[in-house]
Amino acid sequence: MDEPVCDPGNGGLPATQEVAALISALSLPSIEPFGPDNAVLAGLPPYARHPAPVPEPASRVSVARAVQDASVAALAAVRVLEARTAALKAALVARHLAAVAVEAAALALDRHQGQVAESSAVAEIATTLLIPQGSATALAHQCASLAAHPDTFDALGRGVLSWRHACTILEETQTLAQTPAVEPADITAFEAGLLAAAPGTTAGAFAARARKLREGLHPETLTTRMREAIAKRSLSVDPGKDGMAWLTLHLPAPAALGALVQCTRLARAQQGPGEHCTLDQLRADTAAILLLGQALPEACTTPGTPVGEGTPVGEGTPVGEGIPVGERVTALAAAVVDGGVDGMPEDPVQEYFTQLEATRNGQAVTEPPLPSAQVIVTVPALALLGLTNEPAQLAGHGPIPEEIARKLLLNAGAFLRVLTDPLTNTPLAGLPPDRYRLRQAEKTLLRALHETCSFPNCTNPALDTETDHITPYSAGGPTTVENSLPECKRHHGYKHFRDDKDRHGRYRQDLDPDRRGIKLRGWKPCTTNDGRIAWTSPTGKYHPPKPRTTQPPAYPKWLKKRITKGAARLAGAAGAAPRIDPSHSPFESLIQHNFKHLDEDD
Structure with a gap:
């Protein structure tokens, strides 16, 4: 797997470079495995009979106990080392961000540019530590907060508490600081109390204890904490196994319970x-139907009433009519608290037996709802013809069975089908346009081929990205799929940070000619020899392109034999140039050649 290469091309402070050299030069001891066949145990008796003389003679038991004692002592030292390393990492992150702020002030960046510069610096931290950018953003805030709490930072640097302990202290003191009528002296005393309670506790137990201590000393902080939690509500998708995925809604408890009751x-x-x-299964299907904006089954509404405006079975009033959203959520949540939904207790065992009975009766399995939206499916040409069972690729997810791909295409009002060559398994070439912007179909093709944002380790789906030239159009870069890359809005801004534009896209040097002598540095993409996209960070760290995931093509034996013979015939005599037009795909050339020979035979 390709690794990032650090090659700063803009110089650096010797002190910082020396720190990196010292850290790289550190070497940890090699720990050998220990077992019953270890050489040090050879010839030793199992144990020394009690009472043993002093000093106790060597035995297998005494050696094993000595190894245990040494291992535990070493683990304690490792725990301290991990805490000290976390403190060192926090200091380096804070130093990096402070240097970015100094650079922004020296270059007179406006507010928008300053925010992009800070976000770009966080992205460099993320790609260096190989963590998601969201985690790097949280780490940056934590490190900045830690710098304002020298006592906590000192305890972390001495290994008295772990990084998770330190984050708990920062989180709880921040909540206390945002609570009205709390004095700075109260925050200082509270932090001192947490530092005294942290040693000897696990991170989870300490977090619970710190929360109870804060709520006991300052009950009004619970409202502040709830407000912060509600502000963090979100919707996310995590890929699962076997063509599945997890759709997670992080909502206030009443809303979540109300949604569960409604789907139930x-x-x-x-x-x-x-x-x-x-x-x-029915609950999941119902939630999918509602979120996809599809029509509910007729059983969910009163006959003769439009879907979404009728009365659900078992209800006396139409859903949502005349009832405020807050009261409706509270009422739905109360139904769960009362001990059931519609007065019907859930019985998974009975439901399982019901399912078995239905299966015995030969009833077909009802399939979950599929989306009716634009779908990008990459399908091998032979699989589309039904000659092979190669999986298709669903943009933004990965491989899906060919059967599901066919059903998605049937449900889609419009779709882009990306055919791949059976010989190379690469997409068939298109026509190169001669204009500034890609056609919509070409944009969709670009997103289908990349699946995600092209920025290092970015997982934003390609369907939610913007397209951009790799070699600028003004520098002669053609508007082709090969010279384009998908970027999410954030990383698109990183690429154009070097242009010195304001938030409205205007060049600042047009209004201030003195800025023509300023050279900004930022993230820069480039294309490798095999057509993949690599990035170079502002500090000169090269991030190689993502590895290709193209699987070898598959085809029936009879076609493989036909292709082999046809390729040999096309190659001609030994040493002769092959008669395949390189501007066309091998599959297309082979088909044309076969049709030509069929015509000659006729």
């Missing part, structure tokens, strides 16, 4: 003699 009611309305899916 609609799922129960679909249960009956002809439905054998479990309640969990």
Whole structure:
């Protein structure tokens, strides 16, 4: 796997370079495995009979106990070393961000440029430490906060507490500081109390103890804490196994419980003699239908009433009519607290037996809902013809069964089908445009080929990205898929930071000619010889392109034999140049050649 290469091309302070050299030169001892066949145990008796003389003679038991004692002592030293390393990392992160602020002030960056510069610096931290940018952003805030708490930083540097302990102290003191009527002296005393309570505790136990201590001393902080938690609500997708994914909604508890109750009611309305899916399956399908904006099954509404405006089964009033959102969420949450949904207790065992009974009766399995939206599916040409069972590639997710791909294409109002060559398994070439912007179909093709933002380690789906030239159009770069890359909005801004534009896209040097002597540095993409995209960070760290994930093509044996013979015939005599037009794909050339010979035979 390619590794990032650090090659700063803009110089650096000797002190910083010496720190990196010292850290790189550190060597840790090699720990040899220990077991019953270890050489040091050879010839020793199992144990020394009690009472043993002093000093105790060597035995297998005494050696094993000595190894245990030494291992525990070494683990204690490692714990201190980890804490000291965390303090060193925090100091380096804070130093890096402070240097970015100094540079921004010296270059007179405006507010927008300063924010992009700081975000770009955080991205460099993320790519260097190989962590998500969200985690790097949190780390940057924590390191900046730690610099304002010298006592906590000193305890971390001495190995008295761990990084997680330090983060808990920062989090709880920050909550206390945001609470009205709290004096700085109260925060200092509270921090001192936490530092005294931290040693000898696990991070989880200390977090619970710190929270209880804060709420006990300052009950009003609970409101502040709840406000912060509500502000962090989010929706995220995490890839799962076997073509599945986790869709996570982080919501206030009443809203989450209310959503669960609503999906449960609609799922129960679909249960009956002809439905054998479990309640969990129906709940998930119902949630997917609602989020995809599709029509609910007729069983969920009163006959004759439009979907979404009717009365769910078992209810006396239409959903949401005349009831404020807050009261409706509270009422739905109360239904769960009362001990059931619609007065029907859940019985997973009975649902399982019901499903088995339905299976015995030969009832078909109801499939989950599929989205009706623009779908990008990369399909091998032979798989589309049904000659092979190669999996298709769903943009933003990965491989999916060919059967699911066909159903997605049937449900899609419009889709882009990316055909791949059976010989090379690479997308068939398109027509090179001669204009500044890509056509919509070409943008979709670009996103399908990359699946995610091209920035190092960025996981933003390519469907939610912007397209940009690798070699600028003004510098002669063509507007082709090969000279374009998908970038999410944030990383697109990193690339153009060097242009010295304001937030409205205007060159600042047009208004201030003196800025023409300023050279900004930022992230720069480039194309490798094999067409992949690599990036170079502001400090000169080269990030190689993502490894290709193209699988070898598959085809039936009869076609493989035909291709082999056809390729040999096309190659001609030994030493002759092959008669395949390199501007076309090998598959297309082979088909044309075969049709030509068929015409000659006729």
